[in-house]
Each structure stands twice: as C-alpha cells, then as structure tokens.
Amino acid sequence: MLPATVSDADDAIDPLSAVTHPDPYPYYRELAMHRPFFRDQRLGLWVAAGAQEVAAVLSHPECRVRPPAQPVPPALAGTPAGDLFGRLIRMNDGAAHAPLKGLLMPLLAAIDPSAAAHRAAALAALLAAGTAMSAERVNGFLFTLPVVTLADLLGLPVAVDRDMAVAVAGHVAAFATAQSPLADTNAVQAGAGAAQWLAIWLADALPPAPASGPLPLLHQAAHAAGIDAQAVSANIIGLLVQACEATAALAGNTLLQLGRGTVPAGTVPEELAAQVAVSDPPVQNTRRFLAADARLCGHDVKAGDAVLVLLAAASCIGMADGKRPWTFGDGRHTCPGDRLAQALAGATVRALLARGADPAALARAFRYRPSLNARIPHFC
Ligand code: HEM
Numbered sequence: 002m003l004p005a006t007v008s009d010a011d012d013a014i015d016p017l018s019a020v021t022h023p024d025p026y027p028y029y030r031e032l033a034m035h036r037p038f039f040r041d042q043r044l045g046l047w048v049a050a051g052a053q054e055v056a057a058v059l060s061h062p063e064c065r066v067r068p069p070a071q072p073v074p075p076a077l078a079g080t081p082a083g084d085l086f087g088r089l090i091r092m093n094d095g096a097a098h099a100p101l102k103g104l105l106m107p108l109l110a111a112i113d114p115s116a117a118a119h120r121a122a123a124l125a126a127l128l129a130a131g132t133a134m135s136a137e138r139v140n141g142f143l144f145t146l147p148v149v150t151l152a153d154l155l156g157l158p159v160a161v162d163r164d165m166a167v168a169v170a171g172h173v174a175a176f177a178t179a180q181s182p183l184a185d186t187n188a189v190q191a192g193a194g195a196a197q198w199l200a201i202w203l204a205d206a207l208p209p210a211p212a213s214g215p216l217p218l219l220h221q222a223a224h225a226a227g228i229d230a231q232a233v234s235a236n237i238i239g240l241l242v243q244a245c246e247a248t249a250a251l252a253g254n255t256l257l258q259l260g261r262g263t264v265p266a267g268t269v270p271e272e273l274a275a276q277v278a279v280s281d282p283p284v285q286n287t288r289r290f291l292a293a294d295a296r297l298c299g300h301d302v303k304a305g306d307a308v309l310v311l312l313a314a315a316s317c318i319g320m321a322d323g324k325r326p327w328t329f330g331d332g333r334h335t336c337p338g339d340r341l342a343q344a345l346a347g348a349t350v351r352a353l354l355a356r357g358a359d360p361a362a363l364a365r366a367f368r369y370r371p372s373l374n375a376r377i378p379h380f381c
Contacts, residue, residue, distance in 0.1 A: 016041060016048050016309055020285045020376055021369035029314035038298035046307050047300070050314035054298045056321070058308050059332035061297060064289035065094045066334060068305065074180070080193035081200065082179050088235035091243060091334065100226050105236060108215055109337045112154050114344035118271065121150040121345055125352035127163055134358040136366065136380035139256070142353060145170040147248035147345040148241050155237065156214040157206050172198045173241045180242075183371050199238045243338060244345070246375050247328075250283030251346035253378040256353065257281070260364025270354070271347030278343060279320065282328035285313035286374050313376075 016032075019025035029050065037051025049058045058064050067073075072092070077083035086092055090102045128145055132138060148170045152159040159169050172195040178184060179192020207216055216237060223233045255274045258264060258281065264273060291297075291306045302308070316327040329336035336342070354360075366381040 015044065016046070016050075016286070016311060017044060017373050019311075019313070020372055020374060025285075025313070026317055029311060030317040032311065033314040033318050038300060040300075041309075044309070046309045047297075047302060048309050048311060049298065050311045052315040052318055052321075052327075055310050055312065055315040055327065056331050057298055058289055058310050059287075059330065059334070061289075061295065063291055063293045063295045064297075064308065065292050066289065067092055067094075068290040068307070069292045070305075074182070076184065076189045077179065077192070080189070080196070082176060082189070082192040082196040085176070085196045085200070085235045085238060086180065088232045089239040089242075090236055091239060094333070101223065101228050101232055101236060104219055104222050104226070104228075105240070106337050108155075108219055109240070109341065111215070112341055114340045117150060117154055117341055118344045118348040118351075120153060121146055121348035122352060124150055124153060124160055124166070125348075125356075127160060128166060129352070129356050130163055134353060134356050136363060139353060139358050139363060139380050141167075143249040143252050143349060144174050144245065146349045146352060147252070147342075148173050148245050150345055150348070151244045151341070152241055155240070156216050157203070169199075169202065169241075170245075171195075172202075173238070173245050176238070177242050177245045182373055196238075199241075200234065203234050203237060240338075243336070244342065246372075246377055247283045248342050248345050248349070250375050250377040251278060251342060252349040252353075253380075254281045254283060254376065255346060255350050256358070256360045256380075257364050257367070257378055259350070259354075260360035260362075262361065269347070270350040271344060274343045274346040274350065275326075278326035278328050279316055281376065282313045282316050282326065283376055284328045284330075284374060285376050286311050287330060287334075288374075 014022050014025060014028050019028055032050035033052065038049050038054040041048050049055050073083045073087045077086055090098045090105065125146055128142065128149065145167060149159050149166045152169060159166050175191045175195035176199065179189050184192065220230065220233055251274055255270060255277045258273060258277050287310050289308045289310060291302050291304050293304050295302055312327040312330065321327050321331045325339060329339040363380045367378045368381065370377040370379050
C-alpha cells in the first residue's frame, strides 16, 4: 500500500502527541482510512490505525503485552513496584497466568454496574464532605471515587473514613503514574513506596481464612488451584490500578463534553459516558511487542519490534465487534471492566454535578495530563 499523504495541518501531530492534542480526531481518521498500518521511522514504531489492523495486531499470537526480554520496565525493576508489575495478568501473556485470569474475570463479571453506581453515590457523600467543588477538588474526585468504589465493591475496608479512602486512592494513583514511560525518578520512587503501602494495607484488610466475601473466596479458589498468594494480592491491587487513570479520564472527558454545551438536554451522565468512550476515548492507544518474526497486516515485522495500536483511530470509524468501544481494547487482553467503568464514570459525573461542579467553567480552563496513552483532563 502507498503511504498516504499527511496534510500540513497534521505535521505538528504524531501518533504519540495525538494523545494530548486538542483535537486529534481528523488526524486519526486520516490514518485509519489511508494509512492503516505503517512504520513511523522517527518514533521507531509500527503503527496500526485501521480497525481491521488494530484487531489483527491485538489477536496475533506473536504480539505480546511486554517486550519478551523486558517483562518489567527497567526503571521499576528491583523495586516493590516492579515486583507487583511483574505479577499482573495485564502485563503477562501465556499459560502461566491463565488460571488466575480465569478466576478474576468472573469476579469482575459478578459486579452489577447499576449496584456499583448506587454504591458510588453513597461513597461520594463520604468523600465530598461539604466542601465547594473547586477545579482541584474535581480533579481529586475523579481519581478517588471510582477506585474507592471498586475497592468497596470487592469488600475491602476502604470506606472506614475519608482519610483512609483518600490514602488508598492516592497510593493507587502513585503506582499507576510510576508505570508511565514519562515517570521521573521521584515518580518511580513514589510508585515503589505506594506499591509497598498497598501490599501491607491489603494484607491487613483481608480477613483471616475461612471467611466469605469475594476476596477470601478468590484466595481460597486460587489456593486450591495452586496459584501463588502474592500473585493474587498483586492482581487485586492491579484491578484498582486499571480502574484509576482510565476511569478518571472517561469521567473527565464526559465533563468536558457537557461543558462544550452540545449535549442534548435530558442525556444522563451514564449514557453520555458511553458515547464519550467512543468519541473522545480515555485510552487512546496500547502497545504490542513481537516475540518472533512474523507477517503482520501485509508487512514483515521482526522479533523485538514494537507496534503502537491506535485504539482512538479505529474508534473514529466504528466499534470493536460492531458493539464495544475500541478504547477497551480487543482480543486476549480486552478490558473486563468496560461496563463497570462506564457506570463508575457516569456516577462520578453525576455526583460532581449534584455538588455544584460547573462543566462550562471546567471546560474553559484545563490541560491534558502528560501521557503517551491516556487522555486525562486536568482542570485548572
Ligand atoms: C474507562 C475506563 C477503562 C478503560 C478505557 C480501560 C481500558 C482497558 C484496555 C485498553 C485494556 C487492554 C490493555 C491491553 O491489553 O493493551 C484493559 C485491560 C484491563 N482492564 Fe480496563 N479499562 C478501564 C477500566 C477498567 C476497570 C474499572 C477495571 C476493573 C474493574 C479494569 C480492568 C482491566 C483488567 C483486569 C485488564 C487486563 C485484562 C487482561 O490482562 O487480560 N479496567 N483495560
């Protein structure tokens, strides 16, 4: 296929800077339609932008979630954050992680999204505690309410008081930040401390066996299947981490959409969050790494090559399988929290509106947080 011409207006944007560009969608659409799979020499990455190509990469057996020679990012290796990262099902392929994944997926599937939204509404009262909704408070809320609600739904004692809830969400966010390639030394150190804090908190929080509730039952089933208890604990924290930045981004982008004043009257936040997951997706891309030489989308790719998978570009021209927003991924690592995330984001927006947050004012003063894959507004 001939490389497509990229217009002058698109010169200032590339597949990574698009994530935090004010309006990357014309550029993404152009790529999806005319350059569905290409090599970006400057970035040193293959780029998949067409819907078929995105699906093909995400389902290819040689395309792995980590470089085979580097299971943990070098900055985290040897730290508590690296130990935790290395055990996450999200960051691993292969048979060794399949049994634990087989236990975690039904655990998530058993959470009813509308019950989650109700619980979020109750916990919002604990977190808001009567203060006015400044931009800073809105930012804090976006990063706290979804994580705290998920922890609570899993049966963890996070809602003991406001300080505990804020501390748990803060440590989850610090660990999530440390995973970014943009994390500096301070962020990596904070992530290591956060991983340690979360591991100790979780160990104290779990009731001694035998006990009922989703997490003791998960530990018992894992023990019976011979799965390492540390891997189970790491992945419980992993669920909170998965819920953190992406759900904050979905709720934040939903607020922005409301603030632009183009949303039809009567659209409820949950419905709007589902639309925003397609039109202004929180997770814009993901990466895959070739474990062996392969033929991919008509090109010869080499072991060790990296592919940037532009979920947001595919999203410009439809839905995955015709029904799921591309932002939740596809194939072996598809997000199992998609419906829950939309319910939590909707409930977060609803709680903010109920406490006087003004989307129009928020949309007048914001920037996107520095990120190479998530589009997360920070209100100023
Ligand atoms: C708007 C919010 C969310 C978005 C956009 C999102 C997006 C994604 C994406 C793109 C992936 C695939 C990553 C890859 O393989 O490259 C993923 C995986 C995952 N997500 Fe989400 N997610 C969201 C919220 C959640 C929530 C709330 C949970 C937990 C309740 C969750 C749990 C997971 C897990 C466990 C995986 C790993 C699955 C596996 O390794 O097979 N996500 N998510």
